[in-house]
Amino acid sequence: MILSVVEQFPVLVVVISLLSAFTILIAGWLNKKSCWFLSFSTILVQLVMSVFILNHVLTIGTIHYWLGGWAPPWGIEYVVDALNAYVLVILLSLALICVTYSKRSIAHELPHKIVPFYTVYQLLVTGLCGVVVTGDIFNMYVFVEIFSLSAYALIASRGKIALKASFTYLVLGSIGACFFLLGIGFLYSVTGTLNMHDLSVLLPPLYGNKVVLAAFGFFTVGLSIKMALFPLHTWLPDAHSFAPSEISAMLSGIIIEVSTYAFIRVCFSVYTVNFIKLLPIFDFLCWIAALGIIIGSVLAIAQYNLKRMLAYSSVSQMGYIMLAVGLSTSTHHALWGGLTPALMHILNHALMKGCLFLVAGAFIYKAELWNITDFKGLGRKMPYTCAAFTLAAISMIGVPPSVGFVSKLYIILASLEAGKFIFVAVMLLSTLLNLVYFWRVIEMMYMRREEREKESHSHPPANKNEIPLSMLIPVLTLASLCIIFGILWLTEIPIPILDQVNALFGLGRYAAP
Amino acid sequence: MLEWLIEEIFAKYNYWISITIMLIGFYAMIAKGNLIKKLIGLSIFQTAIFLFFISLADIGPTLRGTAPIVSEAMIHKGYVYVNPLPHVLILTAIVVSVATLAVALALVIRMYEEYGTIEEEEIIEKERELGV
């Protein structure tokens, strides 16, 4: 079988990333400065490839790549459809932004660990890409473990308390991964295959089987731990707040989302909509997610450490995504039906939370400021950074026309269509809770005077103390994308991508009557 | 009663054993305060899953399983080869678990250097003393 160039890209995205990781290690041995450049250029190339993949998938169709030429179900197959291509682009864009940002901040924060940092970072990207492109469920498990292990190491890189956080994450993450593996074992024992497509063909007659049901339970619990779904989120606040900031941004912005992607893949590609409809599992998921939205926000209000607050906010935002996933089988509208709101929020959350964590990192970089109460007068000292924070924060609150508003609107419309008015109330309440904890920060940055300033009462031009350009550009890019994408979503330009996903899984308007 | 016992317990003894081991590991991970003991628990937990996979490849006591090398002569003699896939999968999974363990042990060593203890309670206490 002859493949076009683009059809080779799925495997190349993973392979060049993996090779690059070792190249960085060797090159870093000779010259420390080359690490950043290598990592940056690799991810840039990957991003370009992923854009080509997305384009190919949208115009021509799903890409199948057989590793080693072994036909599935015997060989491992990489399958890229609209869903993976979409997630892949988001993932690599955020990775690129974070690596740009890390150039200065890592040199400042971890000056002795530059080489290992970029090596492991590249491994992390490899793992994430692998999870996204693979069409084989055991392969997915391996990649999940690759990115998790890299994440453990990266979280621990700051030492001290981060070690403890990383250890907790490791223990819980391993339990999650083991559950996932056990689920795979169960499915293998009844079907004898590991290929996702093959599984989805073989499984339907067995939907009543207890083993199949138990496997689904293991998948759900295992991935829920990985994506920090309430109440399995306990590892997240520590891990996200003590990691280096670009890693926090990756963790919150994409890593837990990739786990969500894995969950969506298992639900709709391994199992199918018909299976989901047999069980009330998604209704249950909605309620859990709604609970997570509220409790995550309430806990965020109680935090004084900015990064910890953002971490709890992620718990709440994962609730948004899972609520949208939970509603996906009961909505049939062309726009907000099916997975559209969930996938939309995956992108939106990556933009918002990525930006917020990078800004939090900027405060730490400049002045070791961790606590919200120390932010007095920052609005004058770091005007651009604070402006970016404000934009992302009002997106989180959901002020139009930001991305947060669009997500909120779509989820509300979806819950209305599903006839679940209670979730409309939950979403609106969550808006208010978000307002409470984000506005506190904004008020502190712009409205509180510093002590010294009060005494003199005159207002000397505050010394600007802005972060370097290589950190500022990523932050501002993300912040402006929060608004630009908000408007783009409203104009419905990117919707066709998500519509293809629905078509693939028979959701939304493609649902069987 | 006896029939049920045979059918559900003895005939599926491999599953029961792996589940029992799994629970032992799970207990250790959750209940033990010593970080190394937690890791031992994790190892036990993972190994139990490996056992489960390996036992999937079992083709029963009546057939004689061989290594999956297909040759005409063996098949004529009535040998049946064992499904190799679970073994392969578990080889991979063992690699993963070893890597996990390595990272975890590295973390524990660093924590020991930092705090001088590997008891979770004591670490938390020391953190609190440091005022984090």
Next chain:
Amino acid sequence: MIVESIRPLLAILCPAIGSILIILFSKRPNIRESWTMLASIAQFLIIFSMISTIIEGNIIKCTFFTAFPGVDFGFRIDAFGLIFAITSTFLWILVSSYSIGYMRSLHEHAQTRYYFCFAWAIFGAVGVALSGNLLTMFIFYEILTVSTYPLVAHDQTPEALFAGRKYLAYLLSSGCFFLAAVVLTYHFAGTTDFMNGGISTLAEASRGALMALFALFLLGFMKAAWMPFHSWLPTAMAAPTPVSALLHAVAVVKAGVFGIVRVVCYIYGVDLMHGLGLGLALACLATFTIIVANLFALAQDNLKRRLAYSTINQLSLIIFGVALLSPAGIEGAMMHIPFHGFMKITLFMCAGAIMVVTGKKNISEMAGIGKKMPVTMITFTIGALGMCALPPTAGYVTHHFFVHGCEEAGGTMSFFPYILLIAAILDVMYFFPIIYTAFFEKSEEGGGSKIKDAPLFMLVPIAITATCSIIFFFYPDLFHISELVETAVQSLGGVHP
């Protein structure tokens, strides 16, 4: 007839571009402030140029994209929207000039932020006025809320911060209700476009649902400061006076009232309101607010707070007018939006002028101030007469309409003029003592009979708005307002008394 035009877009872009220029020239105050003035004048001219098209009975449309099936993001300008737009843009010019005088006299800090946010607030307010459906309106409504926060908390004192927090808490929660209402409307009716005479498909929903939806809308328009959800407004008086003048007498609060009128006339429609019996309920709510706000006003010593309660009272008067659901009532309500704007802004600007010149905020300290600041206090008197609905001011004109509207509505409604009378008496009871104190009581400091009025930057706008308030009495068609109101009421069609 529908006319496609990009003029609304240009109008809305004026403050947006202005705000960017303001930021760019933050180091050079003179240039920065001339951008404010330029943007405001340009915006007014663009808005004003649309009048002739609208009076001919046309509707100007400007659609950008479709957000949801049946919901376009875009502008639709009709006579009613134009009234609000004209009021806020014209007053923005005056208040810009006033702000320059005020901010410079007091050597306020963070002036760039102030002008920047002010421009965005106008952006929001004009957006609300011009938007063609509820979703567009909601977007601008929220922009208005967020952009006014820095203005309310401008002083950065603990009180101002508290005021800001309260302001946001009230208005963004109300935003949530508004959003819920918008989405539910879309759910029931399949569209959220404003239509003359209401959305016909909405009537298909059940009675209970429509009642609940209306309650959500009312909660959503908490900006109209109806009781008992009014307390953010007096608190927000912590803001600098120009902000209180333009935003908390015109742009922000009127956006709330404007929204209520929009919902009553263009979403529900008068017939449906009649059918549901919501008119009477709304009228009761409004009259309750009118009376109680006036009683509260009596008890205030701080001049701006007293004016704030008077604003609450007058806003409910507008709601009351539309609740009558009769042509004259709606006409009065629509007309009261600009008229009250001009009168109340005069009062606020006077209060600010007094503060700048003498530093006094409380009425009890203002003895004899009329001799010191004659121009300011005379204009204040004109504004006060307007509030009490006495001739020769604009207030009299609209009250005439309200009373006429009550007659037209008949039934229980014909009882309401008496309440308006009581309200007017209460108005007199708290405005006339101020005038008396200012002109006839002797200053305790004594000797200070030297005339020392406010700077010209402030005095000219005050004089203009006060003059306008009087001109409206004799010639209500200034700025084509009465023509626009008639066009709007006629286009509503099915308004039966």
